[in-house]
Amino acid sequence: MAVVEFETPRLKEYPVIPILQAGAMAHSQPFAAAAPIQKALGFPGELVEDWQEQAIAKMGELLGKYRSLKVYLDTCVHCGACSDKCHYFLGTGDPKNMPVARQDLMRKVYRRYFTFTGKYFPKLVGAEDLTREVLAEWYTYFNQCSECRRCSVFCPYGIDTAEITMAAREIMDSIGMGQKYSNEIIGKVHKIGNNLGLPGPALEDTLAGLEEDIKDATGADVKLPLDVQGAEVMLVTPSADFFSEPHVESLIGYAKVFHQAGISWTLSSHASEAGNFGLFIGNYEQMRSISMRVREAALELGVRRIAVGECGHAWRVAYSFWNTLIGPFDFLDQNYPVPQHICEVTYDLIRRGALTLDKAANDHRIVTFHDSCNVARGSSMGNMPRGQFIIPREIIRACVNNFHDMAPESIYESTFCCGGGGGLLTDDLIELRVKGALPRMEALKQVVDEHGVNFMATICAICKAQFGKVLPYYKFDMDMVGGVHQLVSSAIRLGAKQ
Amino acid sequence: MTVLTICYALVFYAATVLLVGGLAWKIADYARTPVPLKIPSTPAPPSTGGVALRMAREVVLFESLFKSSKWIWGLGWLFHVALALVLLRHLRYFTEPVWTVVALAQPFGLYAGFAMIAGLAGLWARRLLVERIRYISTPSDHLMLVLLIAIGVTGLGMKYVSHTDVVAVKAFMLGLMYFDWQPLPADPTLLVHLALVAALMAIFPVSKLLHAPGIFFSPTRNQADDSRERRHLAPWAEKLEKAKP
Numbered sequence: 243m244a245v246v247e248f249e250t251p252r253l254k255e256y257p258v259i260p261i262l263q264a265g266a267m268a269h270s271q272p273f274a275a276a277a278p279i280q281k282a283l284g285f286p287g288e289l290v291e292d293w294q295e296q297a298i299a300k301m302g303e304l305l306g307k308y309r310s311l312k313v314y315l316d317t318c319v320h321c322g323a324c325s326d327k328c329h330y331f332l333g334t335g336d337p338k339n340m341p342v343a344r345q346d347l348m349r350k351v352y353r354r355y356f357t358f359t360g361k362y363f364p365k366l367v368g369a370e371d372l373t374r375e376v377l378a379e380w381y382t383y384f385n386q387c388s389e390c391r392r393c394s395v396f397c398p399y400g401i402d403t404a405e406i407t408m409a410a411r412e413i414m415d416s417i418g419m420g421q422k423y424s425n426e427i428i429g430k431v432h433k434i435g436n437n438l439g440l441p442g443p444a445l446e447d448t449l450a451g452l453e454e455d456i457k458d459a460t461g462a463d464v465k466l467p468l469d470v471q472g473a474e475v476m477l478v479t480p481s482a483d484f485f486s487e488p489h490v491e492s493l494i495g496y497a498k499v500f501h502q503a504g505i506s507w508t509l510s511s512h513a514s515e516a517g518n519f520g521l522f523i524g525n526y527e528q529m530r531s532i533s534m535r536v537r538e539a540a541l542e543l544g545v546r547r548i549a550v551g552e553c554g555h556a557w558r559v560a561y562s563f564w565n566t567l568i569g570p571f572d573f574l575d576q577n578y579p580v581p582q583h584i585c586e587v588t589y590d591l592i593r594r595g596a597l598t599l600d601k602a603a604n605d606h607r608i609v610t611f612h613d614s615c616n617v618a619r620g621s622s623m624g625n626m627p628r629g630q631f632i633i634p635r636e637i638i639r640a641c642v643n644n645f646h647d648m649a650p651e652s653i654y655e656s657t658f659c660c661g662g663g664g665g666l667l668t669d670d671l672i673e674l675r676v677k678g679a680l681p682r683m684e685a686l687k688q689v690v691d692e693h694g695v696n697f698m699a700t701i702c703a704i705c706k707a708q709f710g711k712v713l714p715y716y717k718f719d720m721d722m723v724g725g726v727h728q729l730v731s732s733a734i735r736l737g738a739k740q
Numbered sequence: 741m742t743v744l745t746i747c748y749a750l751v752f753y754a755a756t757v758l759l760v761g762g763l764a765w766k767i768a769d770y771a772r773t774p775v776p777l778k779i780p781s782t783p784a785p786p787s788t789g790g791v792a793l794r795m796a797r798e799v800v801l802f803e804s805l806f807k808s809s810k811w812i813w814g815l816g817w818l819f820h821v822a823l824a825l826v827l828l829r830h831l832r833y834f835t836e837p838v839w840t841v842v843a844l845a846q847p848f849g850l851y852a853g854f855a856m857i858a859g860l861a862g863l864w865a866r867r868l869l870v871e872r873i874r875y876i877s878t879p880s881d882h883l884m885l886v887l888l889i890a891i892g893v894t895g896l897g898m899k900y901v902s903h904t905d906v907v908a909v910k911a912f913m914l915g916l917m918y919f920d921w922q923p924l925p926a927d928p929t930l931l932v933h934l935a936l937v938a939a940l941m942a943i944f945p946v947s948k949l950l951h952a953p954g955i956f957f958s959p960t961r962n963q964a965d966d967s968r969e970r971r972h973l974a975p976w977a978e979k980l981e982k983a984k985p
Contacts (some may be wrong), residue, residue, distance in 0.1 A: 259872075261871065262871055262872065262875060295786065305773075306773065307774060307776045307974075307976055308774075308775070308776065309770060309773040309774060309777065309956075309957060309959060310771070310775065310779065310959045310960075312770065312773050313770055313954050313957045313958055313959075314958075316766075316950045316951075317946075317950055317951040317954030317955065317958070318948065318951070318955055319813055319881075319948045320873070320876050320878070320881050320948070321805070321816065321873075322809070322812060322866070322870065322872055322873035323808035323812055324808070325872040325873065325876065326872065327808070337872070337875050337876075340872060340875075341877065342876050343875065343876055344776050358946045359880070359943075359947065361944050362788075362836055366878070366879050366880045366883070367878055367879075367880045367947075368878035368880070370881075391781060391960075394781050394960050395781055395804065395805055395807070396804055396808035396809075397804060397808075398798065398802055398804050398805040398808075398816075398951075398955070399951055399954055399955045399958050399961070400781060400798075400955070400958040400961035401958070401960075402779065402781070402959075402960050405779070434761065462797070520764075526776060526777075526977065527980070528899070530980060561968060562777065562778045562967045563777055563778070564777065564970045565966070565967055565968060565970075565972070566776070566777060566778065566967070566972050566977070567970060569829065569971045570971050579968050580968060581968075582801060589874035610847055618782070619781050619782055620779070620782060621782060622780075622782050622783065622784075622965055625782055627786075628783050630782065630783070631783075634858075636835075655782070655783060656780070656807075677979050678797075695832055728785065738912065
């Protein structure tokens, strides 16, 4: 599992569907979660003795709990509509990275144990026993899916590979085959409160430091309040916003927006993480208990509204799942959507004329926008159709003079994953991450060549970290990526409106 | 009553039981299985009416497939529409008097037979020639196309090559429906045609043909985008509710 040497794919002028290279990514596996990491989440520390029996039993349990899994394993007709839609396939050429082939890794086992044809005519329908080899393939290829759901957009039945990947990871966790990166992070959330393992006092220091930085740069007393009782808004944001670059620039942007709009707000040390890796491992209970901290914090602080910072999968969980997992939110102000995306907050303020924005401050930037997969295909914004595409772009347009969208097949609901989502943002998967970024890099290169784009804005902490890492592999500057509220932060004129 | 007639009568009863019973069981199973989370692929309509429209576009026009690949869409849509017309045309064997719409559809149904085979042949060519699709194909994927093509070819064969006594066939079918068995003509093409149709009916509920009912149960397509407005809770998730602040 050592990190191997690999070649960064060449950027082609036009996207080309690769020729199949069987086994091209067979060597790519993430580090396995060690026993203490596994046990902290209630999973077995190592592969259990009767793993096959338990895995099949778990699959049966999930088939009874998730209609998506049952219907999706049954309905695929192998039409091939999804076969050229996955960024990992386009970047690697490995046929098992075609969504249908990835699904089939589970479907063949499902057929063997749960269907008439698979039980009696396995060869005919491609059914297979769950052997050690098959299990190893599961670990390899279900950790090469970022659960971005692009394939699902193009499937005539809406088959969502993410649902199958999540089930596979859940089954593997249940027999002691966890992935280190995701499971370690989930452990940190439970133990310390956020993915980065940043304890409360350190958070306080960081925020105080940022307040000083803003004061130095603008002269304004912009606050980044923590655990303020009775604040109007509680902001839950990915912990990367507290000290990763360029994430922190967006955090400063949120603070400036609240400051200028005169909205009292607070961060919470108890809910100091918007990210929710429970989604990535497909575990409902984990996802729920990680989310529950937000409800607890909101009740404890007595806030009226909850806003969520720039984080793609966090927004999917918040928008689509929070009401289910930790609702109802009858204790919050019903005049605002619950939860509210920070972009919805800012867009609303812009429309009401509450912010003073100077576009010229961003004139050194020629901007494009990368739609993050979970925002694009798993959520919405505003009370308007396609708001998740419109609102971030409208904010950008209010803040910059030069904006150019990338190719239509690479944006909106057809957007490509950054290559690092779904619990794959780890250095042990760097080859996969670099290659998976290829389709986005090709679309980016086009607007760089045509319009001189030098800034790719996005509203996802994972996208920002992933691009910061892989852009240099494609000879782009790593500082090209940043947040939408980073642009707001540059454009906003504090003190102009009091 | 010949042995042949009795055999075919019993085969068709059995195939019908398997088709109807199997599908009813699968549909009930899908309907019973909970959907714990809201997972519509967005942008999704915010209301049930919008969802019905989205589903109708998927079922009638194959909207998502159109976005994906014009080739698969063109061939697949051609096949399915042609099949629908062919089935409509065949209703004349099961209705007396024949419904007006079925009577009007007769000529279209005939041409549709050719279109259906053309679509199937195109889909099979893709399966054989496109590397990616060949890779994901199982023997059953090929056999399914062979089965459908064989049904189409034998059907057209009876129209254009060796005629069969369609009046007697109709009497046989009506006889099956009203439990008043009538003799089946011992015409080889007809016998092959009918045997293949019975096989298709029987394997429907245990094969990928489940995509027909499956699409209606696909949560990414049949859910409304209203998660913030309406709380959605699966029965098995409800018991987790007790330990909540």
